[in-house]
Amino acid sequence: xxxxxxxxxxxxxxxxxxILLEETVIEQxxxxxxxxxxxxxxxxxxxxxxxxxxxxxxLLERAPELPIKRENCSIxxxxxxxxxxxxxxxxxxxxxxxxxxxxxxxxxxxAFPRAVMELPEFAAHFYVVIEVIEELEQATIQGxxxxxxxxxxxxxxxxxPNWTYxxxxxxxxxxxxxxxxxxxxxxxxxxxxxxxxxxxxxxxSTLQAEFSRLLPQLQSHGRQLWEVxxxxxxxxxxxxxxxxxxxxAIPQGENVEVIPVEKGLQxxxxxxxxxxxxxxxxxxxxAQKLSWVLLPAFAPEAVPLRSxxxxxxxxxxxxxxxxxxxxxxxxGAYTDFKLAENSLRLYAVTWPRLVPNNIQAWTLxxxxxxxxxxxxxxxxxxxxxxxxxxxxxxxxxxxxxERYLYxxxxxxxxxxxxxxxxxxxxxxxxxxxxxxxxx
Numbered sequence: 001x002x003x004x005x006x007x008x009x010x011x012x013x014x015x016x017x018x019i020l021l022e023e024t025v026i027e028q029x030x031x032x033x034x035x036x037x038x039x040x041x042x043x044x045x046x047x048x049x050x051x052x053x054x055x056x057x058x059l060l061e062r063a064p065e066l067p068i069k070r071e072n073c074s075i076x077x078x079x080x081x082x083x084x085x086x087x088x089x090x091x092x093x094x095x096x097x098x099x100x101x102x103x104x105x106x107x108x109x110x111a112f113p114r115a116v117m118e119l120p121e122f123a124a125h126f127y128v129v130i131e132v133i134e135e136l137e138q139a140t141i142q143g144x145x146x147x148x149x150x151x152x153x154x155x156x157x158x159x160x161p162n163w164t165y166x167x168x169x170x171x172x173x174x175x176x177x178x179x180x181x182x183x184x185x186x187x188x189x190x191x192x193x194x195x196x197x198x199x200x201x202x203x204x205s206t207l208q209a210e211f212s213r214l215l216p217q218l219q220s221h222g223r224q225l226w227e228v229x230x231x232x233x234x235x236x237x238x239x240x241x242x243x244x245x246x247x248x249a250i251p252q253g254e255n256v257e258v259i260p261v262e263k264g265l266q267x268x269x270x271x272x273x274x275x276x277x278x279x280x281x282x283x284x285x286x287a288q289k290l291s292w293v294l295l296p297a298f299a300p301e302a303v304p305l306r307s308x309x310x311x312x313x314x315x316x317x318x319x320x321x322x323x324x325x326x327x328x329x330x331x332g333a334y335t336d337f338k339l340a341e342n343s344l345r346l347y348a349v350t351w352p353r354l355v356p357n358n359i360q361a362w363t364l365x366x367x368x369x370x371x372x373x374x375x376x377x378x379x380x381x382x383x384x385x386x387x388x389x390x391x392x393x394x395x396x397x398x399x400x401x402e403r404y405l406y407x408x409x410x411x412x413x414x415x416x417x418x419x420x421x422x423x424x425x426x427x428x429x430x431x432x433x434x435x436x437x438x439x
Contacts, residue, residue: 143172
């Protein structure tokens with residue numbers, strides 16, 4: 001008996017622009033996601049990779065003559081793959097393409113990242129929406145839109161608090177032959193993209209000054225970037241690969257990331273200055289690179305006039321007259337550097353101590369002033385932070401009788417302190433954390 005009926009052959013035909021995902025492609029996407037440290041971004045990064053591979057496959061089938069450039073694509077850059085919900089910096093010929101990977105499109109509204117629309121660094125000539133159905137191992141090109149039309153249409157749609165725009169799918173051209181025609185025959189200049197700024201954003205300096213304090217919140221698994229930062233701060237962060245690398249602790253080169261700052265100072269991946277070694281008359285390699293000079297044990301009668309040791313001895317004696325206690329075991333070091341138009345000298349003095357319940361602790365005393373023979377050109381703010389909070393804030397002003405700024409922090413041996421210096425005009429410098437590990 002024949003049990004087959006017409007119903008057995010009823011099925012939904014696959015759209016013409018549906019691309020089947022090979023197992024090798026799926027495995028490549030999984031491997032790429034291994035570098036994603038942001039757990040909330042894992043699934044989106046996986047969809048993004050599948051969307052890129054599917055779009056490449058479609059181009060090779062429909063327009064093999066069009067050159068593809070994927071070297072600078074965001075999914076191959078972990079610091080951007082961790083935060084960007086779109087695929088950008090993918091190039092076809094001379095056109096920049098941004099791919100929007102979506103799961104099953106159950107409604108007709110797309111959450112579009114604000115960054116790829118408003119920040120010139122991420123803008124594209126064409127934005128392509130790709131639906132990725134991972135369980136069916138297929139991707140479907142749903143439509144595309146030109147940059148100029150996207151910007152014109154979005155003016156009537158305010159940005160959402162989570163740094164997205166909710167855009168209707170009806171804005172997107174579903175006939176992908178039109179996209180191929182544009183890629184083949186349109187001149188890139190016909191779609192003008194905004195110029196990429198040649199100078200860092202104004203909010204970047206302020207964000208750098210606050211970054212150490214904000215880092216624990218930004219790295220919290222339960223919080224998104226938009227819940228911690230303003231959009232202006234977010235734009236500065238997203239366009240700073242250095243800060244993104246620090247946020248996700250992504251190494252460059254041989255597991256070390258070097259970020260140049262004022263006057264040759266450097267910030268390294270997970271850097272520390274171990275002041276505990278100073279008690280043993282030693283100074284670590286990083287402190288040497290940052291031009292810290294270890295001073296001898298305090299003995300003012302044995303040092304020449306006007307030396308850094310002499311200057312620090314005078315400062316400490318002045319502090320003791322105000323009631324401060326500096327034990328003989330204390331050791332200090334100093335460094336000279338520039339911040340904007342200011343030539344500065346920073347002393348750091350440290351010593352061990354016991355706090356209640358005989359807990360081992362340590363003290364970090366910071367003394368900031370103008371470098372010898374110079375004067376301040378403006379205010380300088382000093383912040384001292386631990387891993388989660390700003391502990392101290394001091395202001396050194398040029399129009400006061402006080403030549404030096406003082407800040408003192410006390411913590412247990414497992415605590416570290418980060419120092420940030422900034423000026424009202426936005427110049428800032430964050431030093432590597434100070435730790436106390438004498439053993």
